[in-house]
Amino acid sequence: MNKVKPREANNPTAVDVTDLILHDIQTGVLAPGSWLKQIDLEQRYQCTRPEVRRALDRLAQRRLVEHVPNRGYHVYEPDGRQASEVSEIRILLEAGVADKIAANASEPDVEALRDLASRFDALILEGTPIELYEANLAFHHRLLSLCGNTELVNLVTEIRQRTSSAPVSQWKTRARIEQSSREHHQMIDAVAAGDGATLKEAIARHIRQD
């Protein structure tokens, strides 16, 4: 069984190029509306042409970029109507499982949520907008996971990406961020109290003003 495979040092590409581009879109490095030239991406991410093309096709499927035949791909610009429609969807889903979340949450779960909320709070002062954005994402992901429906969690994660093209610029004011922080703690309190109805209201309010 001595299949001597040289196994060269050639596997630093554990992550897909798609994720790299996705990340740069979400952090605003690749601005909404800008054209994504294949040559640029090829050099920027040190990958081959087919890889770039596959990534762009995947992102187009997820509607994070738009494809114009013979013209190329450009980052989707956030659409007002679309954004509010997605918000409505998120409210239906995330608020819809509020009672499940309140029912399933154990003591350590609540602790974990408090930690994540605290991390968000700390980053308000000392973190970059990107770190803040990701901390917020982590909190909501953890909270939603308690509903027990993994398909739903994945779906929300997916449609969330679909609109927050330039998430960094989304939270304009400091006041708004601190309001978000307060709401996080309200949600946690409702979870700790096992109060599904209150949690549902808190989630709905939180999503509406995001």
Place this chain on the structure above:
Amino acid sequence: MNKVKPREANNPTAVDVTDLILHDIQTGVLAPGSWLKQIDLEQRYQCTRPEVRRALDRLAQRRLVEHVPNRGYHVYEPDGRQASEVSEIRILLEAGVADKIAANASEPDVEALRDLASRFDALILEGTPIELYEANLAFHHRLLSLCGNTELVNLVTEIRQRTSSAPVSQWKTRARIEQSSREHHQMIDAVAAGDGATLKEAIARHIRQD
């Protein structure tokens, strides 16, 4: 070096190969679990290798097929847990906009729904399972469209594809199909009466036993 470009009669491919494969998966022609060899698809749909690969990658993104590196792609086998989780999602979304549907529906809308429901009824006796399946889809699509949230309609359409891999075999008994028919009419009556609460109940029941 004379590259003779015959320009054969080769342009009936206005539709993407992805949709063709998708259709064949949904109608059960390509059975769940079966391996999709690239050569076979290439010949079956009269297209090139790269086209097949792109289509398979897209379907893998939508999780209609699964990709095993160096082994190929095979049709996803329906998973019990996953199916019930998707049902729950559909209930949250479709029942969640019941009041919107009831509020927005005009007289001609109701008429159109009655026509679609009737077409479904007619196909119970004279149609193929596939036709029945598509008539059912058309009815639900039309009904849901009344909510006014196009993002939500698209999303439901998408996640619906995700689980009903072998939709034909899904409605086992005649009794169940006729039950579905009755529920369709119940929903329409609720819409016509502008009764959102009753509609919500009817939709939830209908999805649960699908």
Place this chain on the structure above:
DNA sequence: TTATCATAAATTGGCGCCAATTTTGGATAT
């Protein structure tokens, strides 16, 4: 100076080849 058009440069996107890996089939030894 400004508009129009032709030519050149750049970009996209289709297609096929070939290496890497896996599967199949059969021969050999126990």
Place this chain on the structure above:
DNA sequence: ATATCCAAAATTGGCGCCAATTTATGATAA
């Protein structure tokens, strides 16, 4: 007869070339 192993065939998947189309450039005429 059965298991093991090796070789051949089949399949996947990465990569690059080149044609088609679009965009940029510059020259010419009004």
